[in-house]
Amino acid sequence: MKRHYFPLLLALLIMLPFGCKQNNGEYKVQANDPAFLHRSVKKLTDVIVYDIFSPPVASRIYAYSSIAAYEAMVNSNPDYRSLASQVKGLVDMPKPVAGQEYCFPLASVKAFLTVGRTFTFSEEKIEAFETEIYKEFEETGMPDEVYERSMAYGKQVADAIVAWSSKDNYKQTRGFERYTVTNAPGTWVPTPPDYMDAVEPHWYKIRTFALDSCNQFIPARPPQYSLEKTSDFYKETLETYETGKNLSEEQLAIASFWDCNPFVVQHTGHFMLGKKKMSPGGHWMSIANIANKTAKSDFIRSAETYALVSIALIDGFISCWDEKYRSKLIRPETVINQHIDETWEPLLTTPPFPEYPSGHSVISNSAAVVLTHIYGDTFTFVDSTEVEYGLPARTFHSFKAAADEAAISRLYGGIHYRSAIENGADQGKKVGDYLVKKLETRKNTIALSKSNQ
Template sequence: MLAFIKAGNAVTFPEGSMMGYYDELTGKADSAGMPSDVLQNTIAYADTVFKTVMAWSKMDNYAQIRSAPRFTVIDSPGRWVPTPPMYAQAVEPHWREMRTMVLDSASQFMPPRPPKFEVQDKSSAFYKAMMEVKAVSDSLTEEQKHIAVFWDDNPFKLNVTGHVMFATKKFSPPGHWMNIVGIAAEKNKADFNTTVYAYAKTAIALYDAFISCWDEKYRSNYVRPETVINKLVNGEWRPYNSNPAFSFLYQWPCHHFCMCRRSNDGSIFRQNQF
């Protein structure tokens, strides 16, 4: 636990925010009568574990991709382009180069190819899917709207009213799923070891899912339905949930689905116990 707290403190903002737990834990050990030499040896061992983990983490290629080139938008039919309201750049085009945890590579599990981009033929798979997106979005029930808001998970929503723009910060997809793990553990009255295991397994699944998903996103570089709907059907149309700042999120493959599927697969709790 001491090593875990120090590692968490190193990657949590603001730095130092978790050290209160560290002091509390060592204080409890001392108050419970742990011999001084045992406590000091425990702290020394925890520091060794912490330093080893942090050294290993720095070899994940994150620092290297910070200086990698930005994504170049190709404004051609069927390709992704920035979408309103932020028209933000595509996020993390080199994330697939990150070291994976359990996958042998980012492309170990490649999804099927997306439907062929075809808008002239209204019977094509792409056109039908695009119009289904619009039809469903235009006729949401109140229950569906609540579900959409619950799973929105846009950590940086841009609100636009006339010329006024302001951001609202909310849950991110992995943060949402880690919270669900906590709820499931509490409802199942899971003990400490089971709860820690569930958090760790879900976190690893989410981490690799991001890398795998981003690998395919930038391989397929596929247009978002909104872009084509705005161009061919209704230039003012917007989806019910606003686009995230990292606008590559909602194109092929669906980022939210990748996160949800991997988190659910990684769960140690039965579905009917949520």
């Protein structure tokens, strides 16, 4: 061989290791960054807001997507256990092939986004995000065979979750008859400004996840409808009216911060403009996101948090909607306009469904109980959820404090009576307490309780 070939050969030998992916395990540190999952949850929320899903339907999207993420990740840590056989109908989840190397965080993100894309309308928005985030996984230096194997496993889990979801009665309820307004005294009727039809009148027929049934935790009866000025109902109506007329700056800020109404439409003359907002469930998934980041939770603990909170949300909504369409209680706005002050308007737009109980009170408390179970009852966090909507962040020193504020915000907003708020909060706590006792995501439950201390 001629001498002048030696420098070229030497250069090729030096560059060879840099031109190939090295299976040295260093990629695992980067790929295990829970930010991949946090960003995916935020992207799903953005799409849910864009597509304007109702609060109950949004909770369903979060639940199936988050459980998919957890189930794809659970095999990465022997201390965690699957939710199969713990939530209704979920059995025989796909298992990774023994002896094969996987990147479970990649599989988790793949499962989450695949399910989320399946359940939303704007698939192209999630697809674009998928292209971006999968490329970032590839750039960690992950071996090609690990990448492909992990993507395939995530798809397997997602397919299993979608198949499970098909039996929850959701599709059937799409064809059920619309809610019929009876105009009976004290019963719900559509409210201004758009007088929309009742939303999801058959939601209580959706299969629960961990609850035994939709009516497992029926709240106390609301005050009987009465226009007698000495009646409890009239007194509560008057309280909502007077509160709305005399809001302090802090009360106004609280009501606005927890508005979370995806149905808001602004009217200017003959023009209407939809103002897209996060749902109540979306706000609590954001709090779960913030809690994970604040606690510096690893990937599996983050996936666990999202899964448990999302189950608290959907079972909370099913339980709440069961009562809403049982009591069918009239909204304060309707009573006040007809019998007290025809010019009065609540600060917040009244959502299009019966009043009792307060949905935000129910799901905020069910989610808060779960988050307290995971992170403790003295967890301080800064809730920046509404900053992107032009509102300042608020600081809370416990999840309970946040849930209490979310509940009372409905009185300040003029859309609920006090009994709907207080009894809804009690109902939500019962749902949350039941879930944390029934669902075991840690094989050593003592370890979970110690981690909260």
